[in-house]
Amino acid sequence: MTESLVAIVTALGDDELILGHRHAEWTGFAPHIEEDVAFSSIAQDEIGHAAAYYSIASSLTGLTRDALALGRSVDEYRHAVLCERPNSDWAYTITRQWLYDRADCLRLTALEESAHDDLRHLATKIRREERYHLIHADMWMERIAHGPIEGRTKLTQAATTVLSATAGLFEPFEREADAIGEGWLTVPSEELGRRFVGEAVDALDGLGLPAEVTPDGWRAEFVASSSGDLIATDRSGSGEASAPAGLGGRSGRHSPDFSALWADMTRTYRADPEATW
Amino acid sequence: MDVYEVFRRSGHKQPFEHCGTVTAPDSEMAMLMAKECYLRRKEGQYLWVTRRSEIHSWSDEALLEPAADKSYRFAHAYRDVVQKRELARRRAGQLG
Amino acid sequence: MTYEQRLTDFRHYVGAGGKVEATDWMPDDYRAGVLKFIEMHANSEMMGAIPEREQIPHAPSLQRKMSLTAKVQDEVGHSQLLYRIAEDLGKSRETMYLDLVNGRSKFHNVFHYPTRHWGDVAVIGWLIDGAALVTQAALLESSYAPYTRVLKRICAEEQLHLRHGEDITLELASGTDNQRAMFQDALDRWWLPIVHFFGPRSNVDKDLLLRWKVKTRTNEDLRAEFLDRYVPKVLELGFSFPAPVPFESGGHWVVREDDIDWAPLDAIKRNQGPETARRLELRRSTYEQHAWVRQALAEPATQVA
Numbered sequence: 317m318t319e320s321l322v323a324i325v326t327a328l329g330d331d332e333l334i335l336g337h338r339h340a341e342w343t344g345f346a347p348h349i350e351e352d353v354a355f356s357s358i359a360q361d362e363i364g365h366a367a368a369y370y371s372i373a374s375s376l377t378g379l380t381r382d383a384l385a386l387g388r389s390v391d392e393y394r395h396a397v398l399c400e401r402p403n404s405d406w407a408y409t410i411t412r413q414w415l416y417d418r419a420d421c422l423r424l425t426a427l428e429e430s431a432h433d434d435l436r437h438l439a440t441k442i443r444r445e446e447r448y449h450l451i452h453a454d455m456w457m458e459r460i461a462h463g464p465i466e467g468r469t470k471l472t473q474a475a476t477t478v479l480s481a482t483a484g485l486f487e488p489f490e491r492e493a494d495a496i497g498e499g500w501l502t503v504p505s506e507e508l509g510r511r512f513v514g515e516a517v518d519a520l521d522g523l524g525l526p527a528e529v530t531p532d533g534w535r536a537e538f539v540a541s542s543s544g545d546l547i548a549t550d551r552s553g554s555g556e557a558s559a560p561a562g563l564g565g566r567s568g569r570h571s572p573d574f575s576a577l578w579a580d581m582t583r584t585y586r587a588d589p590e591a592t593w
Numbered sequence: 594m595d596v597y598e599v600f601r602r603s604g605h606k607q608p609f610e611h612c613g614t615v616t617a618p619d620s621e622m623a624m625l626m627a628k629e630c631y632l633r634r635k636e637g638q639y640l641w642v643t644r645r646s647e648i649h650s651w652s653d654e655a656l657l658e659p660a661a662d663k664s665y666r667f668a669h670a671y672r673d674v675v676q677k678r679e680l681a682r683r684r685a686g687q688l689g
Numbered sequence: 690m691t692y693e694q695r696l697t698d699f700r701h702y703v704g705a706g707g708k709v710e711a712t713d714w715m716p717d718d719y720r721a722g723v724l725k726f727i728e729m730h731a732n733s734e735m736m737g738a739i740p741e742r743e744q745i746p747h748a749p750s751l752q753r754k755m756s757l758t759a760k761v762q763d764e765v766g767h768s769q770l771l772y773r774i775a776e777d778l779g780k781s782r783e784t785m786y787l788d789l790v791n792g793r794s795k796f797h798n799v800f801h802y803p804t805r806h807w808g809d810v811a812v813i814g815w816l817i818d819g820a821a822l823v824t825q826a827a828l829l830e831s832s833y834a835p836y837t838r839v840l841k842r843i844c845a846e847e848q849l850h851l852r853h854g855e856d857i858t859l860e861l862a863s864g865t866d867n868q869r870a871m872f873q874d875a876l877d878r879w880w881l882p883i884v885h886f887f888g889p890r891s892n893v894d895k896d897l898l899l900r901w902k903v904k905t906r907t908n909e910d911l912r913a914e915f916l917d918r919y920v921p922k923v924l925e926l927g928f929s930f931p932a933p934v935p936f937e938s939g940g941h942w943v944v945r946e947d948d949i950d951w952a953p954l955d956a957i958k959r960n961q962g963p964e965t966a967r968r969l970e971l972r973r974s975t976y977e978q979h980a981w982v983r984q985a986l987a988e989p990a991t992q993v994a
Contacts, residue, residue, distance in 0.1 A: 333751075337746065337754075340745050340746075340754070341746070343745065343758055343761050343765065344738035344765055345742075345975050347975075347979035347983065348979075348982070348983070348986060349765060349768060349782075352765045352769075353762055353765055353766045353769060356758055356761070356762035356765070357762070359758055360755050360758050363754055363755050364755060366751065367751045367752075370751070382749075382750045382751060385750075386749070386751075406979065406982050459986070460982075463984065463985035463988055464981065464984050464985060466981040467981050467982070470981065577746075580746040580747060581746055581747070583746075583747045584747045584748065584749040584806070584807045585749045588865055588867045588868060590865065591749075591864050591867070591868050592864065593749035593750050593753055593807070593857075
């Protein structure tokens with residue numbers, strides 16, 4: 317009965333933890349000192365959200381939050397592959413944050429209707445913080461999209477890569493049918509994904525980055541705007557663009573990026589699993 | 594006429610603090626009026642004024658509130674230090 | 690008034706405990722000295738973010754992951770506060786940053802060393818922050834007022850960092866053999882750099898910053914306070930010190946000056962510490978890669994119709 321609920325909160329927690337882990341890598345190295353401080357809070361927020369999701373899982377499974385966060389093997393993590401990708405550059409990071417937080421807002425809005433009290437309340441709390449994150453990401457996206465050509469070029473490349481990979485955020489959770497039956501989830505992931513693509517394309521359009529998506533809804537191509545110079549022709553250095561769209565995370569299939577991240581992230585915990593830290 | 598926000602600093606160790614507002618036609622007049630309205634009893638040594646329209650604020654102050662637990666940013670997160678010290682001392686005492 | 694008269698007045702003013710604001714007249718030597726001092730402090734916070742940041746990915750619990758991130762965030766925040774007030778003395782933040790990454794300015798010795806594991810987080814958080822707090826608290830009475838105002842906030846946050854560091858230490862100290870070994874290993878590597886941190890004996894006659902009351906206490910005085918305060922705390926947790934081994938003398942914990950090997954500090958003063966080149970290069974290349982972001986920030990946002 318609760319297995320499907322555990323599956324959902326674990327996957328949601330994993331998304332937040334792994335993205336928070338990546339975001340935290342900017343602490344000390346963001347492109348502007350004030351922004352360094354600002355972005356670090358966002359990283360901490362995401363890790364805090366993960367902790368809150370794991371708390372629900374913990375109450376259902378009896379495992380501690382930390383055992384859930386750091387005590388599993390690589391293929392037991394259920395986050396979307398998008399979250400584990402290296403930060404690459406600031407354009408990639410901001411675009412990922414922007415699209416992730418948009419996806420998250422949609423997902424949280426749906427979770428605010430969940431039949432599970434704790435999950436419903438948590439969704440309301442988190443959504444407020446994600447709204448703030450979105451304000452942050454919106455400002456950066458607008459500034460870069462309307463700024464000099466080099467930034468716009470990087471942004472377009474990042475948007476191509478990231479938008480395709482957001483598909484991984486809307487893969488069905490394990491036992492999703494059960495979760496819908498129980499009322500833990502009210503909207504199927506696939507349906508949320510469809511709404512997301514529509515919103516994302518509109519938002520990109522609003523930034524002067526008109527995207528054309530393929531019929532399956534995920535493969536994004538950006539078309540030149542009337543200003544003509546929107547997209548520089550240089551497409552080098554973006555090898556990821558042709559990589560698979562980042563599916564498989566919800567069933568524990570991750571990229572080599574995650575193996576490296578996992579080894580780092582669980583290193584101290586694994587050194588002495590009996591210890592308290 | 595514009596509304597000007599007035600800030601004063603009472604000493605070298607203090608930061609500037611907001612102390613009120615004046616209505617004035619320009620910043621020079623605002624400085625003069627602020628001096629008499631807010632500093633005439635030596636409440637401070639330094640004075641700033643700025644046009645209210647130049648002040649920006651969050652339209653939704655709820656967004657300033659963190660949602661997730663941030664207790665680790667405050668000293669009370671570590672208030673059990675005395676017991677922990679005792680535990681650690683005892684552990685050290687058990688060593689050969 | 691001639692420059693000489695102004696200088697004499699300034700000396701008397703500062704000598705009598707007077708405080709100086711950025712907009713006040715000040716002798717060129719004073720301005721340059723204060724700027725260099727605050728710039729080095731700012732650089733140290735900026736470079737000091739790196740060693741601990743290296744361990745954020747390894748944090749052993751969610752709470753530690755968040756609190757260590759928050760701590761490094763505070764360090765970056767301190768560098769922001771300090772660079773801002775340094776800037777008001779006439780050198781742009783960009784120039785300071787470029788001087789730092791190109792090795793033309795300095796940062797504290799302890800940030801030239803590598804970190805190896807979670808034990809380092811405990812030693813840095815407790816003992817290095819403890820050392821920093823001793824030196825920074827001594828600066829709260831500095832003659833340069835903007836610095837003291839910023840330090841008030843920095844010291845409050847450092848106080849929290851100290852709690853955070855002690856908490857991590859106590860968890861290791863009361864933990865498994867493996868955890869205790871982590872702390873001891875880190876202490877063995879960090880002890881000499883910590884003793885160096887306060888610097889060699891001050892030359893009171895020559896130290897302009899002491900004379901201008903920018904600094905108010907000598908290096909050896911600060912080191913003595915640190916040793917008295919922290920050595921017994923480490924010992925009662927059952928850990929031991931490498932050279933220079935502290936010992937009790939006349940009711941104080943001291944180290945023999947002859948036992949201090951100054952060679953590593955001398956190398957660091959030439960920017961030749963174990964991690965100096967790598968970390969500066971990391972900062973330099975990141976700075977270069979972000980040129981386009983600075984460009985985007987510099988231009989007013991244009992509205993696309």
